[in-house]
Amino acid sequence: MLIRLACAVKETKIRTALANRLAEQDVQLQFFKPSTLSWQALARSCADVFIVSSPAIPKPVESSISLLNELPEAPMTIVLHNRESLEEHANLLAAGVDVVLYSGIPVESLLEALETTLESRRQFYYAERFDRRGRFLPRLNDFASNSRDMQVFLDETRQVVSSDATILLLGETGVGKEHLSKAIHADSHRSTGPFIAINMAAIPEQLMESELFGHEQGAFTGAVRSRRGAFELAHGGTIFLDEIGEMPLQMQTKLLRVLQELEFTPVGGENPVWVDVRVIAATNKNLEEEIEKGTFRKDLYYRLGVISLTLLPLRRRKEDIPSLTTHFLTMNRQKFGRNLKRFSPPAMEALCNYHWPGNIRELMNVIERAVLLCKSDMITLAELPSVFHKPKAVQIGGGGSSELSLPREWASMTLPQVRDAVCDQVEALYLTMVLNKTRGKIGETAKIAGIHPRGLYAKMKKLGLDKAAFKAKG
């Protein structure tokens, strides 16, 4: 992440020395005029470190300093005072200032003190990242696979991890594109830097530029504070641009420029900001088709796809279903404190034979649901959604065209249970058909089905249908 330094110091000599020293560093410097300083404007600049001359601090000093100390960035404050007074020094420290310096000391000593503060700020961000996320990032070795195709894919991925080249990750919804991009980051030389994920489909078009590149205070109505964008936050690390196919054309043009120059100007800002970021973009859309339709820029496609990797859908790596299933069982066992040990053979067989339109995400949800429903130490077919209840059929009748195939399990079920199971299966088949047609649009599907959208949601939940899986097929 770039460190923001806000400076309201009156001595020109000090300002020039700061600008020269910091030009080559991961620090963004913003100057404020001490003579006309608005303390509120200074506080809203989103800085990590403030350096101010003591006469510029409005009285009472304690409340002005505590305003800065209570900011969400938990900034550090350096105050330069122009009298060598021990009492003033002590008062400023008592007011909550982190470092107090006499402005008459040699500029070099002042810069050294500032360097120490900046370094402790870098450590602060590093520690924060490590505790909150670093330990939980997946690694490429966690992807070990029994599928030959997947092994080839992982070998290809390993070869590109250490380069800084932009990567385009392709694949259906839920195959693990974001999961893989975290592993690429964690295995790369950027692993001590931040991993910032941003989903293009989740951001309204008018806010996208600000989300990506940040804004200065006053840039638009409601921009009362400056705000860092995702590229600035990702400095020194990796930015993951999810659902890049949803990015509006106008933003694609801006992104292309940033990818070429690694430099951008925040909304309402004047000075360009340079960042050192690796970009990984992902989509489940066919971008070549989008280019044909005129909704995706060809030059951006080539720029993003310097390395293009396509993750296999789960149905094409069925060998991995048992190990993934066990992995999610262990995860949920710990999460819910359940003593579940295994799956019954028919349950595992059903999981392996299913076509998994929602891929690993759907598998994860199915296992979580089963763990919650299971009352013994073994998950059986009964805890899986009804789409899995298609066990081997028995033939009834004497052969020929009148033969009827029925699930073997029915022999030990009551009539109401069979009726429910059949209803569920028919409903699942019907809803799958309509959801495919509407590409997962709930309102439209509910209208065709003649039921309330809330009722449709409840049914989809019960039947294990995920609307995202239908969106991907479009």
Ligand SMILES: Nc1ncnc2c1ncn2[C@@H]1O[C@H](COP(=O)(O)OP(=O)(O)OP(=O)(O)O)[C@@H](O)[C@H]1O
């Ligand atoms: N190999 C894996 N091992 C364990 N969990 C995984 C694996 N791959 C994916 N997951 C989990 O599956 C879920 C879906 O993965 P992810 O979000 O990475 O998919 P995606 O391809 O980016 O989906 P979308 O295109 O919908 O954004 C996540 O919760 C992720 O942690």
